[in-house]
Amino acid sequence: MRNLELEYYQVLQQQNFDKSKLDYSIFEKYTPFLNKMAQVKNSAITVFDLHKKEHIFNSYNLKNLFGYNLDNIDTDYYNSKIHPEDFVSLLKIGISVLKNSYKLPIAERKNYKLQNEYRILNSENKYIRVIEQFQTLELDEKGNFWLALSTMDISPNQEEYNGIRSQWVNTKTGEINVDHFINNIGSKLSNRENQILFFVNKGLLSKEISEKLSISVHTVNTHRQNILKKLGANSSIEAIKFAKELNLV
Template identity: 45%
Template sequence: MKRNTDLSLQTKSQTGFGPHTNSADDPGKKPFQFDGTEQYVLEKQLAMIRTMAQLSSSGVTVYDMQNDIHIFTSKQFYKIYGYEIGELQTNINNEVYDSKIHPDDLEELKKNGYEAMQFIMNVPAEARKQYKMVSEYRILNGHKKYMHVIEQQQILEQDALGNIWLSLGVIDISPNQTDMQGVKYQINNFHTGELIHLAEPTEKGSLTDRELEVLKMISAGKLSKEIGGLLEISVHTVNTHRQRILEKLRADNSIEAVNMAKRNGLI
């Protein structure tokens, strides 16, 4: 499935990962580049995916990010989304599925897809297929009731420039059907088991007033000793604030924390 597109050095103008944003809407989208084997690669991948779908109780789809269409969708995928089997065919625009997603969750999925793309396109091209994005959100089922589903997305194929060309989406009904609000998601490296959480706070209340003061000074290039002098607190206290800021923003360092805060309007 598809949610955004490519933010690599060669293709920074593309949009995001997964099927819930439309890269065709991006006027600066770079063209894909292939080496002439793409038809063979496509047929080989689709043959394997069809076999997998027949053996699986999960819904399976393959999204072509060059043309912004689903080029394969299993019967179980249709069924989970509440469509009659055989009602729809392949080469389907993503809006057919997005219309079933809870409106609040759809906006969050778009944001998450963009963040996931930023992360994945900073990974070396040869390692990108090791990652998958896992999301839990609400869709309207065939009984006109919202239910929670878990969707896993990963890269199948890239073009010669490293643009994500084909992505695989696997969807299941979540065992968690409690009244969950919002979207849960993470990125998982299924080779190493590493979990990457990219969620970022979007409200100023996520940080205390003092933490915001410290973060603004960090953004201005001030050192802990300078910040301590200006705020009349110890360097140890400043460093404690720094650590809490990193934890709350889930950042690895001060530069990353400042960038996250700026993107979300915290400073």
């Protein structure tokens, strides 16, 4: 864990900011809009400053959604509420996405959104699933990622699921970069799931797969649901698409 945190902050440090050129009056103009957005969407809004390496804005309703004390919220406080296993995965995502983001042309750096679904501890000491979306709010004059906007909602999916779901989306084209479905890292498909995915890719129905493998249709469908979860997919078609990009089929 410690090594991952060090690597994450080392990657953050790769950007070279000129403090004298950072005009924080720009951010002040965003504040009324951010508060209004939190009110209309009932989403928790935060802004992370990649120069200061800290949150510089928390919407008023963060307390209502999670029961947090707004006076105590800082990066360490917030991170302490994330499920330890999910926090490790989120660090891996942060490292991977930052490295790839630095490679983007400056003109495209505002075109991407990172969406993570993970577990966080609420004021009742219970883990709930949340969906958090990150996108660039401001670049500095040199094109560095400066201010990052986070929009967080309680996930409608509160099923018992160990792990996270993550995707990196081009907001202009709608393209999803499957390399950043980090929920699949360290959570490879089992041999049986790989067999079923192979047959799904061939167009076989659950009944046909059950006959091929001499297992019940119910077992096939259970495996298919597990495949969707591990790949972060919403349908078999989407699962096959992701699996092909991950060289699983």
